[in-house]
Amino acid sequence: MLQPQERTRFELLVVPHLDAAVNLARWLLRNRADAEDVVQEAMLRAYRFFDQFRGGDARAWLLQIVRNNCYTWLQKNRPLELMTEFDEELHVQQSANPETLAAQADERGRLMRALESLPPRFREVLVLRELEGCSYKEIAEVTGIAMGTVMSTLSRARERLQRTLTAAVTKEAS
Amino acid sequence: MTCDLTQTTLHGYCDGELDAVRAAEFEHHLEHCSECRILLLETRALGSRLRQNDLYQRCSDELRQRVEKQLGLARPEVQAQFQFQRPTRTGSLRWLLVPAFAVATVAIIAVLARFPVQQRVLASATASELIDAHVRSLQPGHLTDVISTDQHTVKPWFDGKLDFIPPVNDYTAQGFSLVGGRLDVLNGHDVAALVYARRKHTINLFVWPARQGETALYGWGSREGYNWGMWQAGDMRFCLVSDAAQSDLHELQQLIHP
Numbered sequence: 001m002l003q004p005q006e007r008t009r010f011e012l013l014v015v016p017h018l019d020a021a022v023n024l025a026r027w028l029l030r031n032r033a034d035a036e037d038v039v040q041e042a043m044l045r046a047y048r049f050f051d052q053f054r055g056g057d058a059r060a061w062l063l064q065i066v067r068n069n070c071y072t073w074l075q076k077n078r079p080l081e082l083m084t085e086f087d088e089e090l091h092v093q094q095s096a097n098p099e100t101l102a103a104q105a106d107e108r109g110r111l112m113r114a115l116e117s118l119p120p121r122f123r124e125v126l127v128l129r130e131l132e133g134c135s136y137k138e139i140a141e142v143t144g145i146a147m148g149t150v151m152s153t154l155s156r157a158r159e160r161l162q163r164t165l166t167a168a169v170t171k172e173a174s
Numbered sequence: 175m176t177c178d179l180t181q182t183t184l185h186g187y188c189d190g191e192l193d194a195v196r197a198a199e200f201e202h203h204l205e206h207c208s209e210c211r212i213l214l215l216e217t218r219a220l221g222s223r224l225r226q227n228d229l230y231q232r233c234s235d236e237l238r239q240r241v242e243k244q245l246g247l248a249r250p251e252v253q254a255q256f257q258f259q260r261p262t263r264t265g266s267l268r269w270l271l272v273p274a275f276a277v278a279t280v281a282i283i284a285v286l287a288r289f290p291v292q293q294r295v296l297a298s299a300t301a302s303e304l305i306d307a308h309v310r311s312l313q314p315g316h317l318t319d320v321i322s323t324d325q326h327t328v329k330p331w332f333d334g335k336l337d338f339i340p341p342v343n344d345y346t347a348q349g350f351s352l353v354g355g356r357l358d359v360l361n362g363h364d365v366a367a368l369v370y371a372r373r374k375h376t377i378n379l380f381v382w383p384a385r386q387g388e389t390a391l392y393g394w395g396s397r398e399g400y401n402w403g404m405w406q407a408g409d410m411r412f413c414l415v416s417d418a419a420q421s422d423l424h425e426l427q428q429l430i431h432p
Contacts, residue, residue, distance in 0.1 A: 011247055016374055016417050017399070018233040018241065023419070026231035036237045043241045059399035059417070108227040115229070129189065130224040133394065133401045133420025136191045155185045158217055165220075 002050060010050050013058040020059055020132055021066045027127045028070040030116050038073050042066040060141040067124065067142055074120070081120065114164040122157035129154060177209045184210055188217050190298065190395050230421045276362045279303045297393035300360070301402040301413060307358050308378045308400060308415040311367065317376065318354030318369055328355045332366055338410070340366035340381035345429050350377070370426065375418035377426065384409050394420065407431050
């Protein structure tokens with residue numbers, strides 16, 4: 001248990017990033033209920049290990065824990081997702097996520113499906129950069145990708161997303 | 175033919191992650207490489223599409239309560255952050271640090287201003303200063319000098335305290351509640367700071383006039399968990415700083431300047 005002073009620090013530094021934690025987990029697991037469970041567990045972990053937080057970027061520190069918990073969860077519950085590079089066509093059909101299907105027709109739905117169809121390693125850098133606004137340094141810290149590799153990973157992820165989106169539009173038009 | 179730089183440098187440039195020298199080199203390259211110019215536009219457009227389509231997945235109230243309950247977090251302590259009092263005399267001694275920061279930043283900015291191409295670097299140096307101001311404002315009692323959710327109270331308050339009038343609007347209906355305003359300092363000049371609340375996040379909107387002959391500053395970025403966004407409209411400069419998500423800041427920017 002943390003001392004009251006430490007607990008206040010945890011509330012001020014870590015708890016404000018709950019949204020960021022849920023956002024990353026939701027995109028990694030592609031399902032809100034699973035994401036919330038994993039985030040709850042990650043928050044507990046962060047709280048327990050808060051004395052190991054040496055100051056600095058609390059958001060990156062928390063997201064790193066969330067990400068690790070997400071991958072552990074995937075390993076245990078959906079190992080195939082981590083093993084295979086997704087076949088885009090196949091995967092788009094498999095994405096029977098009600099949340100995604102409901103929004104199918106519009107721009108938002110198109111983007112959600114495209115993003116969800118990317119391999120997790122690409123999806124996470126896009127989510128961290130474009131939605132969360134993380135710097136490369138933070139992305140490196142959260143994902144464990146070497147600082148020098150963040151740029152090229154993002155490059156490949158964006159190219160892949162762009163291609164998926166273009167393919168989706170072509171398919172809708174035909 | 176594919177340009178080698180599209181694989182790497184272009185993205186670093188797009189994300190404001192290149193150092194000044196490499197950014198300048200790439201800008202020079204852009205003048206000659208149409209492939210990179212097109213891809214840069216596409217990459218920026220892709221980023222905007224992702225940010226503007228409400229893809230950010232927030233924590234539900236239910237989960238927030240579950241977490242707080244599980245960790246036995248005491249709400250009143252955090253609430254203290256959101257209680258606004260007028261600054262006390264003793265507390266304001268730390269403002270003596272401000273001139274020191276200001277002198278250092280003026281020196282950096284004076285050097286950088288000689289290279290218009292390094293506008294991004296200048297924007298992020300300015301943002302750095304404002305992030306510090308944001309962090310200072312979160313100290314108990316420092317957030318607001320005038321506390322009001324009413325734009326017609328906050329706006330006249332600035333009258334006579336500044337040589338410009340910042341635009342003041344409340345966006346409660348859109349999820350950004352005006353909390354109040356205060357005076358702050360950037361490079362030795364007074365700036366207006368408007369405070370908005372977004373869920374549990376505090377957002378500072380800094381407004382100040384551009385001086386004659388200065389290049390327009392524009393940029394979005396992040397430092398140590400704080401997001402910032404800077405833009406210019408007419409002869410006024412605006413900078414948002416917060417620990418709220420970047421997409422929230424974009425949303426607020428769209429409300430301020432649709």
